[in-house]
Amino acid sequence: MSPLPLARRNKTSADNQPPLPTWGPAETVSLASRVRDSDPDEPWDLVVVGAGITGAGIARDAAMRGLRVLVLDANDIAFGTSSRSSRLIHGGVRYLEQGQIGLVYEALRERHRLKNIAPHLVTPAQFLFPAYRGDRLPLWKLRIGLSLYDALSLYQSRGHQTLGPKACREREPLLAAEGLSGAVSYEDGVTDDARLTLTTLQSARRYGAEVLTYAPVVRLARETVGERDLQVAYLRDETRVFAQQIIVAAGPWTSERLLGDVGKRLLSLSRGIHVVMRADDVPVRQPLVIQVPNERRILFVIPWGTRTYLGTTDTAYEGDPADSSVTADDRQQLYRLIGRLLPSVDLSDQRLVSSWSGVRPLVRSVRSQKKAASGGTVELSRKHRVVENAAGILAVVGGKLTTYRAMAQEAVDLVMRRLGRKRGRCETHRFALVAGEPLTAEELKNPVLADLVNRHGPEARELARQVERDSQLGERLVQDLPYRWVEVRRAITHEGCTCIRDILRRRLPLALTDHQQGARVARQVATELTQARGGSSADIEREIAEYRDALQRETGCDPPEM
Numbered sequence: 435m436s437p438l439p440l441a442r443r444n445k446t447s448a449d450n451q452p453p454l455p456t457w458g459p460a461e462t463v464s465l466a467s468r469v470r471d472s473d474p475d476e477p478w479d480l481v482v483v484g485a486g487i488t489g490a491g492i493a494r495d496a497a498m499r500g501l502r503v504l505v506l507d508a509n510d511i512a513f514g515t516s517s518r519s520s521r522l523i524h525g526g527v528r529y530l531e532q533g534q535i536g537l538v539y540e541a542l543r544e545r546h547r548l549k550n551i552a553p554h555l556v557t558p559a560q561f562l563f564p565a566y567r568g569d570r571l572p573l574w575k576l577r578i579g580l581s582l583y584d585a586l587s588l589y590q591s592r593g594h595q596t597l598g599p600k601a602c603r604e605r606e607p608l609l610a611a612e613g614l615s616g617a618v619s620y621e622d623g624v625t626d627d628a629r630l631t632l633t634t635l636q637s638a639r640r641y642g643a644e645v646l647t648y649a650p651v652v653r654l655a656r657e658t659v660g661e662r663d664l665q666v667a668y669l670r671d672e673t674r675v676f677a678q679q680i681i682v683a684a685g686p687w688t689s690e691r692l693l694g695d696v697g698k699r700l701l702s703l704s705r706g707i708h709v710v711m712r713a714d715d716v717p718v719r720q721p722l723v724i725q726v727p728n729e730r731r732i733l734f735v736i737p738w739g740t741r742t743y744l745g746t747t748d749t750a751y752e753g754d755p756a757d758s759s760v761t762a763d764d765r766q767q768l769y770r771l772i773g774r775l776l777p778s779v780d781l782s783d784q785r786l787v788s789s790w791s792g793v794r795p796l797v798r799s800v801r802s803q804k805k806a807a808s809g810g811t812v813e814l815s816r817k818h819r820v821v822e823n824a825a826g827i828l829a830v831v832g833g834k835l836t837t838y839r840a841m842a843q844e845a846v847d848l849v850m851r852r853l854g855r856k857r858g859r860c861e862t863h864r865f866a867l868v869a870g871e872p873l874t875a876e877e878l879k880n881p882v883l884a885d886l887v888n889r890h891g892p893e894a895r896e897l898a899r900q901v902e903r904d905s906q907l908g909e910r911l912v913q914d915l916p917y918r919w920v921e922v923r924r925a926i927t928h929e930g931c932t933c934i935r936d937i938l939r940r941r942l943p944l945a946l947t948d949h950q951q952g953a954r955v956a957r958q959v960a961t962e963l964t965q966a967r968g969g970s971s972a973d974i975e976r977e978i979a980e981y982r983d984a985l986q987r988e989t990g991c992d993p994p995e996m
């Protein structure tokens with residue numbers, strides 16, 4: 435489907451946005467069979483390998499410009515780094531220290547744009563960044579840095595504030611008093627990374643893009659098929675998927691296997707973990723930024739409803755990114771470094787609710803290789819790069835969740851030129867990911883809508899209507915978390931879920947926020963999914979076993995019986 439004429443479309447009016455196509459088991463089976471029967475006479479304009487935020491952004495941009503797009507992912511949407519980040523939409527205060535002014539400027543511009551196109555997914559928050567005697571960044575340096583941050587954001591958010599020690603502790607009584615010189619308070623955004631990725635892909639689907647998950651690409655090639663010179667993605671069963679252009683957005687999996695020589699030593703991988711605790715146990719009043727002694731690295735403590743999460747580490751990583759796991763050492767490192775400044779808080783495994791581990795795909799350069807060789811990946815640039823191999827296959831690597839839209843724009847501009855398409859101004863910053871009027875304060879008095887709005891935006895209204903018809907759908911899955919059964923139903927019918935791991939880890943982050951990691955509801959969710967797919971009771975047991983395995987692998991802890 436080609437997009438409607440964008441210039442005439444109202445920015446947020448839901449009436450003018452193409453409807454959200456259903457995306458349940460039937461659609462997945464039908465697409466899988468069309469992909470298996472790919473016809474070289476009708477190649478896709480663009481095949482994107484990877485459904486993380488980078489691939490999602492590319493798919494949305496390309497589909498809005500009228501290209502026929504197929505996204506293939508070896509796993510689920512946002513399976514990789516895009517569901518394992520610090521969940522911040524930010525300029526990156528710490529990159530100022532590294533002199534990466536251009537990166538900060540771009541990220542701040544994108545922060546502003548994302549807030550406009552996805553207000554329900556980018557929640558502004560006041561971050562408190564304290565300085566202590568002997569810190570690498572004393573208060574005066576923080577003040578200068580944040581003045582620059584305000585200027586680079588073109589003063590589009592509330593400017594920073596400097597607080598003396600007393601005012602700082604009034605804001606955050608948990609902070610250690612000894613040696614405190616004060617703090618700066620500044621605005622940045624918090625998001626739900628997996629949901630941002632899904633919503634971007636949903637928007638791409640509205641414009642006709644198709645997305646097939648659990649479809650690993652094993653090899654890419656350029657081939658002459660009949661009269662045509664095409665790029666070809668090979669799936670595991672040797673299915674060939676034909677495209678005018680292939681673009682790899684495989685995050686930390688972008689490697690020699692997919693790109694040949696160009697993929698060799700393209701990336702340095704760096705692992706970062708987060709731990710989740712109850713907000714009652716770590717009752718910080720706002721996000722905190724914490725300096726690490728003798729390192730150019732900062733840590734975050736972020737309130738998350740009835741939970742608080744803490745992160746992150748930055749350790750060179752080798753191996754399959756899917757196997758990255760939280761270790762006891764990682765957790766101890768966070769407890770020690772953050773505990774110094776929150777002396778009254780018990781940061782220990784006794785308080786642990788859950789944890790996650792992700793791998794950063796950092797672009798290598800000769801300079802960065804030297805830095806990596808000298809110990810860590812903290813200093814490696816978060817900039818992205820677009821590369822091309824001898825077969826003309828493109829790849830977008832590096833970057834940040836925050837800058838995905840701009841990365842996609844650059845890549846799709848290039849694709850449009852390659853394909854010789856004239857029509858094609860990028861419009862992704864002009865149209866909401868989910869169109870419709872924001873919910874009013876009156877509507878948000880409804881507890882169901884209040885729970886749903888942060889994930890669904892204006893579409894929460896439609897979910898609330900379903901709850902009016904069937905009140906059981908309005909129940910919460912777990913009492914102190916805002917996830918409702920209507921969202922499980924929605925995940926199965928409209929969000930392309932294939933297994934319960936998709937639902938309980940990414941559509942709803944129950945695996946990260948429930949201390950039982952969804953154990954009490956896993957069987958019921960598996961049953962609903964299996965019924966929708968037409969499976970058997972053996973499928974339910976298999977689903978549960980696979981979910982437990984995935985939890986074990988990522989958290990490094992034994993999950994509860996389910």
Ligand SMILES: Cc1cc2nc3c(=O)[nH]c(=O)nc-3n(C[C@H](O)[C@H](O)[C@H](O)COP(=O)(O)OP(=O)(O)OC[C@H]3O[C@@H](n4cnc5c(N)ncnc54)[C@H](O)[C@@H]3O)c2cc1C
Binds near residue numbers: 707
């Ligand atoms: C600990 C940590 C904290 C971070 N915090 C932030 C933050 O707060 N803010 C921010 O802006 N950025 C942050 N980032 C960076 C950001 O998360 C990443 O830059 C971004 O998510 C990368 O997305 P991606 O789509 O490129 O890769 P991914 O999300 O990893 O997606 C790649 C996809 O490709 C698929 N794939 C791989 N191989 C194949 C294949 N052969 N065939 C088909 N599919 C394949 C995978 O299954 C995966 O879904 C953080 C990163 C980490 C690790």
